[in-house]
Amino acid sequence: MDDIQTVKQQIKAMIVANLMLSSPAEAIGDDQPLFGPDSLGLDSVDALQLVVALDRDFGLKIPDPDAAGQVLRSVNTMVAAVRQNGHGPPATDAAT
Numbered sequence: 001m002d003d004i005q006t007v008k009q010q011i012k013a014m015i016v017a018n019l020m021l022s023s024p025a026e027a028i029g030d031d032q033p034l035f036g037p038d039s040l041g042l043d044s045v046d047a048l049q050l051v052v053a054l055d056r057d058f059g060l061k062i063p064d065p066d067a068a069g070q071v072l073r074s075v076n077t078m079v080a081a082v083r084q085n086g087h088g089p090p091a092t093d094a095a096t
Contacts, residue, residue: 007079010057015075018053019046030076047072058082 012025015034019042033039035047042050051068054060060082062068071081 004079004083007082008075011075011078011082014053014057015040015050018049028075031074033074034072050078054078054082060085 008030009025012028015021015028016023016025021040028040034042034050047068050072051062054062054071060071062071062081071077
């Protein structure tokens with residue numbers, strides 16, 4: 001579904017922008033782990049930045065570290081949390 005693809009692209013762009021990653025958003029796999037072995041290599045400071053960015057950009061409140069651990073596993077888990085909580089992609093004028 002195009003809406004899901006849009007949210008995925010926006011979350012990947014949010015990750016790259018907020019964490020100042022050197023790799024492009026397109027290089028992040030939808031199911032690629034964000035933390036731990038064979039992951040994107042993020043740490044706890046990055047997790048906090050992502051929690052803040054998800055709240056700011058998508059209105060998604062993550063109440064505690066356990067919830068953050070579930071939501072921040074991959075791009076797909078972040079998309080699922082955004083959609084489950086009824087939050088769509090932020091309004092942008094960027095073409096997909």
